[in-house]
Amino acid sequence: DRKIKIAPSILSADFANFGQEIRAIEDQGADWVHVDVMDGHFVPNLTFGPPAVKAFRPHVKTFMDVHLMIAPVDPYIEDYAEAGADMITAHVEAGPHIHRTIQAIKAQGVKAGVSLNPGTPLESIEHVLDLVDMVLIMTVNPGFGGQKFIHSGVEKTRRLRQMIGDREIHIQIDGGVTTETAPLVAEAGADVLVAGSAVFKGGSVDKADVYGDNMRAI
């Protein structure tokens, strides 16, 4: 059946050593590297612009999964694609034209994801399912790592997997994924798990084996 991929979020990594941190999680078995872009407008936090993502790129050997928590999103799609994103995920809440946004991401030749916040109904993305490679279900209100998992995301995942049917679309869960919550969403149909604090806690570039232990536990 479905193999579960782990996508550690570098939002929880050491902000003074991103290159080493990225290499460490990939050496320890990360499937993807999840890059949380925040603009201080769509979410109450500010993280990485295109130059930062461009600097991460040479250190990523697996797959650079860029989660854009920004609004408006369309003006920046080309910049993040040129910075080296393998996938760009936009929020359905970020503007009025999600169908056009997904088309613009695909026009850059990268994989396209759509994300929805905990309070946003699945129906909002029903009409772009034929366009996307992935749906990201937020199980925290976006902006920070280390928050508590919002359990309504489990049934939401199950319903989404039914909506998807036999289409090849990843379901990514993002927020509060731990050893306790991961099995719930995996059973409900998720196949990509983002984890920030659960992967990076207790480890460091000098204790990268802790990252591996944390990932294997999830």
Ligand code: DX5
């Ligand atoms: C939150 C981000 C998540 C977050 C996950 O807005 O989109 O990717 O970094 O961190 P944890 O796994 O600690 O909830």
Ligand code: ZN
């Ligand atoms: Zn994220």
